[in-house]
Amino acid sequence: MSYDDVEIEDMEWNEELKAFTYPCPCGDLFQITKEELKIGEEIARCPSCSLFITVIYNMEDFTDQKSKSKIDQPKQQPVAVA
Amino acid sequence: MEADEKVKVTEEKQELWSWGAGTEGQLGTGKLQDEHLPQLLPVLPSLSLLACGGAHVIALTHGKKVLTWGRCTSGQLGHGSLVNSLEPKSVEVLNNFNITHVSAGWNHSGFVSECGQLFTCGDGSFGQLGLGDCVSHSSPIKVSHFASRRVYQIACGMRHSLALLQGEHGDQVYGFGSGKRGQLGISKEKLKSVSLPQCVFGLQEVNVSSISANGDHSAALSSDGHLYTWGRGFSGTPDVCCPNRVISHFSFKQVALGWNHAMGLTDDGDILMLGGCHHVVLNNPEKEILVNEDLNETQVKKIPGLNGIKVVGVASGSEHSVLTTGKHFENGVIMAWGWGEHGQLGLGDTCDHTCPQVVSMAQNAAHEYITSKVYCGSGFSFVVRAWRPKQP
Numbered sequence: 001m002s003y004d005d006v007e008i009e010d011m012e013w014n015e016e017l018k019a020f021t022y023p024c025p026c027g028d029l030f031q032i033t034k035e036e037l038k039i040g041e042e043i044a045r046c047p048s049c050s051l052f053i054t055v056i057y058n059m060e061d062f063t064d065q066k067s068k069s070k071i072d073q074p075k076q077q078p079v080a081v082a
Numbered sequence: 083m084e085a086d087e088k089v090k091v092t093e094e095k096q097e098l099w100s101w102g103a104g105t106e107g108q109l110g111t112g113k114l115q116d117e118h119l120p121q122l123l124p125v126l127p128s129l130s131l132l133a134c135g136g137a138h139v140i141a142l143t144h145g146k147k148v149l150t151w152g153r154c155t156s157g158q159l160g161h162g163s164l165v166n167s168l169e170p171k172s173v174e175v176l177n178n179f180n181i182t183h184v185s186a187g188w189n190h191s192g193f194v195s196e197c198g199q200l201f202t203c204g205d206g207s208f209g210q211l212g213l214g215d216c217v218s219h220s221s222p223i224k225v226s227h228f229a230s231r232r233v234y235q236i237a238c239g240m241r242h243s244l245a246l247l248q249g250e251h252g253d254q255v256y257g258f259g260s261g262k263r264g265q266l267g268i269s270k271e272k273l274k275s276v277s278l279p280q281c282v283f284g285l286q287e288v289n290v291s292s293i294s295a296n297g298d299h300s301a302a303l304s305s306d307g308h309l310y311t312w313g314r315g316f317s318g319t320p321d322v323c324c325p326n327r328v329i330s331h332f333s334f335k336q337v338a339l340g341w342n343h344a345m346g347l348t349d350d351g352d353i354l355m356l357g358g359c360h361h362v363v364l365n366n367p368e369k370e371i372l373v374n375e376d377l378n379e380t381q382v383k384k385i386p387g388l389n390g391i392k393v394v395g396v397a398s399g400s401e402h403s404v405l406t407t408g409k410h411f412e413n414g415v416i417m418a419w420g421w422g423e424h425g426q427l428g429l430g431d432t433c434d435h436t437c438p439q440v441v442s443m444a445q446n447a448a449h450e451y452i453t454s455k456v457y458c459g460s461g462f463s464f465v466v467r468a469w470r471p472k473q474p
Contacts, residue, residue, distance in 0.1 A: 010262065012207065023188050023240055025341055025400030026424055026461040027103045027137040027153075048105065049423050049461075 002043070006030075008057035011044075020044070024051055037062040093470045094452065098123040099443060102399075102426030102462030106137035107168035108152035109462060114168070118425030118432065120443045120465070126170055129466055134399075134459030135186030135238065140193075141170060146180035148173040148193060156189040157220025158204030164220055175221045176201065186459070187238025187295070192245075193222055198232025200225040200245055208241040209277025210259030216277060227279050239295030240341075242266060245279055246293045246302075254290050255282040255302055263298040264323035265313030272323060284324045285310065297341030297400065307333030309346050316343065316357025328356065330382055338398035338458075345403055346382075351392030353405065354382045385419075387437030399458035402426045404465075405438060406454045414454055416441040416465055424461045448472055
């Protein structure tokens with residue numbers, strides 16, 4: 001079970017880890033590399049625990065040449081009602 | 083202060099206990115490892131308040147000085163470096179001030195002085211330090227935005243902060259940092275982030291007595307016991323951009339926020355939970371998350387298994403909670419429940435628990451235990467237990 005769905009723009013690039021990261025509730029960081037994103041991986045794992053998150057992103061943004069086939073659109077986040 | 087009380091305070095001593103995730107040194111044990119059972123720590127100066135963040139701890143002494151330890155990757159310990167500290171270390175920059183309130187966020191920290199000055203340090207990437215930019219600082223910097231107005235409390239969440247200013251009414255609560263989930267409460271729309279404090283919308287008529295932040299949640303308690311929450315929605319409900327009063331006939335005296343739940347402690351000593359869909363199911367892939375069917379109504383639920391036990395204090399980590407009971411129930415015990423993968427429940431294992439379980443802490447026969455205060459960081463827990471020598 002994915003802990004959360006997180007948009008790639010809400011993840012932070014960590015130069016030391018060479019990965020996009022997002023806080024994990026255990027205190028460590030969920031991590032996913034550019035290489036993983038390039039091949040369509042959408043699970044970012046935490047090295048310290050069993051939890052993982054689903055990363056919402058557009059694979060085309062990470063492939064060198066534009067892909068021919070249409071990639072799945074990112075899932076819509078719930079919209080706030082003011 | 084009454085004469086009797088003065089005597090009591092001078093005789094009172096403290097034990098400091100910690101357990102849970104410890105690989106960043108946040109447990110203060112001097113080791114870089116998780117602990118599944120409560121660990122008794124070396125004696126510190128008498129503490130008035132602890133604040134636990136993502137993986138760091140801020141301790142405020144009765145002498146109004148600040149000690150910090152744990153992770154320092156963004157400078158959140160305020161030591162002027164980016165070096166983690168396995169042991170409590172003084173924040174020297176603040177030694178010239180009398181600090182009266184502190185808060186620890188994911189990777190940032192806030193300190194309030196007796197004169198109402200606010201200082202922040204650590205991760206500033208989202209403007210959560212309130213300094214007008216997105217720069218991180220390894221030493222506490224004064225937030226000059228409030229000029230001569232006095233800050234009373236600070237609350238640090240994952241990527242945002244709230245400040246409570248002195249005064250009975252009016253512009254009392256301010257938000258800064260990430261507003262992606264509505265957690266700033268400063269506008270009817272979600273804002274990516276702001277780096278200068280802005281007034282929270284809709285609390286002008288409320289006399290706010292305390293504020294809380296954790297994850298992407300924010301909360302305020304009014305002096306008449308009303309609980310307001312805003313930010314990320316609980317249990318799949320939509321995010322809320324402005325403070326929303328929790329509809330309940332109970333009067334609340336304390337609130338503890340997690341990353342997906344809120345615990346409200348009522349005047350009668352009962353605990354009510356908002357959200358909490360993850361609180362017990364993280365380690366169990368078989369269980370499905372129950373999504374609230376009525377998306378516009380955040381459900382308030384009673385905690386199962388407490389059976390009338392009266393609670394005097396509650397704290398929440400990201401996905402676990404710890405409570406302390408009054409003297410009338412077995413002379414005051416600590417109970418923990420929720421996610422347990424790092425031993426943060428202190429029960430000796432890594433299991434999750436839906437119902438609060440008693441945490442066993444060694445007792446010294448020569449000590450008379452008075453009160454316990456509970457605190458939680460993301461994946462770890464702390465207890466400050468006050469005692470005095472038993473009268474012969």
